[in-house]
């Protein structure tokens with residue numbers, strides 16, 4: 001699998017992706033908001049865009065569909081429940097559906113509600129020579145998770161994480177829909193001031209200028225993403241100091257929901 005991560009350079013810090021079959025150089029464009037940049041990158045790489053995939057229905061992920069499709073004739077894929085929310089969807093994706101790209105690349109659609117109820121993540125299973133990868137839209141971010149206030153639900157998001165994301169192989173590369181890593185690391189550190197992995201990564205991030213192009217994997221998320229660390233002693237101790245009504249051993253769901261609520265106003 002060939003991957004090009006393309007920052008949009010907008011205030012929302014969107015990422016779009018080109019994902020290509022190494023054998024045929026046929027590609028899909030994921031959430032191609034900045035159509036000019038997406039098309040010019042594909043051209044300079046020599047990749048032919050055959051499909052556009054939207055992870056979900058929000059405009060900052062669908063805004064470039066029309067122009068990319070007009071320029072390439074690509075088919076549009078999105079969550080099956082998004083067909084009446086996104087214009088001109090050709091293929092509605094159900095959980096477990098495969099998107100075939102070129103001759104040798106297969107992306108699996110995961111049904112991942114929470115940020116919205118029409119959200120799909122795309123999973124690449126990997127091979128003997130390639131690690132797995134997930135294109136996770138606004139469900140999972142580096143060191144954080146998506147918000148739920150534009151059509152989503154935090155409890156549903158928690159179930160998605162338990163059933164589909166916490167269980168991913170450690171080596172899975174994480175390709176999110178936005179670059180929020182610095183803010184998210186700062187949030188993790190605010191909840192777990194002794195999280196050395198998050199502290200050193202934040203320090204490293206601050207040394208970098210401009211586009212970060214930082215790719216984490218699930219093992220790293222388990223260390224730096226407070227939403228993956230629901231049984232951390234420090235996290236629970238600090239939450240209980242702040243919320244004395246919280247039980248001594250709160251459930252993972254209780255901790256997740258409290259973190260999601262705190263992140264909304266942090």
Ligand SMILES: [Zn+2]
Nearest residue numbers: 056058115138
């Ligand atoms: Zn969104």
